[in-house]
Amino acid sequence: MKSYLDAAATVPMRKEALQAYMETAERAFGNTQSLHDAGTEAAEYVDSCRRIWGTLLDIRPEGFYFTGSASEGNQLAIRSLLKGRSDHCKKIIATPLEHASVLAVLHELQSEGYHVEFLPVDENGNLDMGAFELAVNEDTALVIMQLVNSEMGAIQDVAHCAAYAKRWNVPVHSDMVQGLGKIPINLSASGVASAVFSAHKIGGPKSVGIVYIDPSIHWQPVYEGTVHQGGFRAGTIDVPGIVSATIAAKLAAAEQPESYRKAQMLQSFLAEHLPADVLLAGNSDNKSPFIQGLLLPHVEGQWMMLECNRHQIAISTGTACKIGAGEAMSAMLAMGFESDEARKFIRISFHNSVEVKDLLNFLEVVKNSMHISEMHF
Numbered sequence: 193m194k195s196y197l198d199a200a201a202t203v204p205m206r207k208e209a210l211q212a213y214m215e216t217a218e219r220a221f222g223n224t225q226s227l228h229d230a231g232t233e234a235a236e237y238v239d240s241c242r243r244i245w246g247t248l249l250d251i252r253p254e255g256f257y258f259t260g261s262a263s264e265g266n267q268l269a270i271r272s273l274l275k276g277r278s279d280h281c282k283k284i285i286a287t288p289l290e291h292a293s294v295l296a297v298l299h300e301l302q303s304e305g306y307h308v309e310f311l312p313v314d315e316n317g318n319l320d321m322g323a324f325e326l327a328v329n330e331d332t333a334l335v336i337m338q339l340v341n342s343e344m345g346a347i348q349d350v351a352h353c354a355a356y357a358k359r360w361n362v363p364v365h366s367d368m369v370q371g372l373g374k375i376p377i378n379l380s381a382s383g384v385a386s387a388v389f390s391a392h393k394i395g396g397p398k399s400v401g402i403v404y405i406d407p408s409i410h411w412q413p414v415y416e417g418t419v420h421q422g423g424f425r426a427g428t429i430d431v432p433g434i435v436s437a438t439i440a441a442k443l444a445a446a447e448q449p450e451s452y453r454k455a456q457m458l459q460s461f462l463a464e465h466l467p468a469d470v471l472l473a474g475n476s477d478n479k480s481p482f483i484q485g486l487l488l489p490h491v492e493g494q495w496m497m498l499e500c501n502r503h504q505i506a507i508s509t510g511t512a513c514k515i516g517a518g519e520a521m522s523a524m525l526a527m528g529f530e531s532d533e534a535r536k537f538i539r540i541s542f543h544n545s546v547e548v549k550d551l552l553n554f555l556e557v558v559k560n561s562m563h564i565s566e567m568h569f
Contacts, residue, residue: 194504195550199393200342200370200483200541201508206395206440213397213436224429225420234431241438245402248445251379257403257424258434262369262390263293265401268414268425269386270297272405273363274306274333275412281333284308285324287348288526289317289341291367298336306333315528316475317346325356332362339377340370343523343539344473344485347375354383363409369393373444374452374482385409389441391433396440400433447544455481455542458551462540465555467562473527473537481542487529488536490562496538503557505550508539 220237222230238258246253259265274284286298288310298308309327312320319337328335335357337350354364363385371377373394379387386409391400403424405411413423420427444451459481463472466486473485488496493509500507524534540554 193506195546195553196506197540197542197546197550197554198506198508199543199546200539202392202398203395203543205392205397205436206443208443209396209436209440212439213432216435217432220431220435222431224431234429237431238429238434241434244438244442245404248441249377249379249404250381251404252407255404255407257405257421258429258437259401259403259425260399260427260430262367262388262393262401263291264425265388265390265403266291266293266365266367267297269365269388269403269405270294270301270334270336271414272411272424273365273386273409274301275414276410277333277363281331282306283329283332284334284336285311285327285332286336287311287313287319287338289313289343289346289523290336290338291342291369294336294338294367310526313346313526316478317341317344317473317523317527318475318478319348319353321349321352324353328357328360328362330360332357332360335362335364337364337366338370339366339368340375340480340483341523342370342483343537345370345480345483346474347371347479350384351382354385358383363406370480370483372441373448374455374480376448379404391437391440394440394444396437397433400430400437402437402441451544452481454544458542458546458548459484461548462551462555465551467555467559469562470558473524483539483541486538486540487524487533488538488558490536492535493538496558496561499561500554500557503553505554505557507554508541509537 220234222234224231224235224238242253242256245256284306302308311323337348337353339350340347350366357364365386366384368387369390372389386405389402392398415426418426462484469489471487497507497509521534524537
């Protein structure tokens with residue numbers, strides 16, 4: 193690809209993370225459940241990674257669990273917390289901007305007798321706090337609140353929501369995948385009961401999700417008889433993947449301030465050079481500069497994505513976990529856009545390798561497409 197502008201979907205593995213994976217696979221090949229020395233050594237690697245994650249996110253290390261993806265992590269965390277709640281608590285509060293993995297499990301839970309209340313957001317994707325405070329009560333089983341929206345980068349005030357929910361002893365689960373390595377994250381200060389992160393968004397391997405559940409919160413295993421990771425997830429632990437993910441997280445955290453400044457610069461450049469008829473979704477003062485949702489005036493997003501690909505520029509029409517299933521559409525509709533407008537949505541997203549020249553390549557394709565459209569009409 194000439195210009196890779198789809199970092200919210202995934203980024204290349206860091207060389208350091210790849211090297212860590214290979215070295216760990218050779219040295220710590222044991223099963224962490226085995227009682228011999230090889231198993232003990234593998235378990236020590238994982239414990240060391242938990243301590244590093246605890247330091248990076250300022251939280252108790254024993255609360256970390258590792259899954260096969262952040263999507264799986266979201267589903268296991270949500271269900272584990274719900275199994276630990278009182279039977280009379282059957283209301284779940286969420287936003288319509290959640291990731292596909294969260295929306296999928298919420299749909300399942302509705303069929304299992306839970307009432308899911310999706311709270312309104314404004315035209316910038318920000319939660320209506322008044323509606324939130326009215327919705328939380330003694331019957332609320334769980335609040336689900338994504339930190340950074342995957343489509344256009346709106347940042348929710350998760351800490352405020354968690355503090356308010358705590359008055360009712362209601363736990364908050366937060367998908368923080370698009371925040372790690374992008375904005376400062378302090379889990380202790382956030383007050384959440386659980387949070388989920390993804391390795392491959394920060395230069396780690398795919399198939400590694402990182403889940404935190406506050407050890408003081410009561411939860412129950414989703415699957416009976418599970419022995420790995422205290423019953424949180426079945427299956428032999430992927431020690432090389434976890435070590436690789438941890439190395440990537442350390443590097444991403446160290447780079448975060450400079451990465452943010454660069455993303456802000458790219459966001460400003462994009463806003464200054466966009467054609468006048470292209471709408472930049474969200475409020476730049478309260479969103480992640482790494483994610484840019486754009487609404488085109490003339491063509492559907494799918495057409496523009498294919499046209500950019502023809503010019504070796506990678507963009508997306510929304511979250512890769514639900515391409516073609518309308519997640520971006522539902523997000524835009526929730527923000528008050530009409531369906532015809534929402535179909536013209538595209539997303540570009542930044543990582544450390546993106547430069548101004550990549551935006552110029554993208555803008556050239558957009559401007560040429562608008563010129564061609566004018567000629568046809």
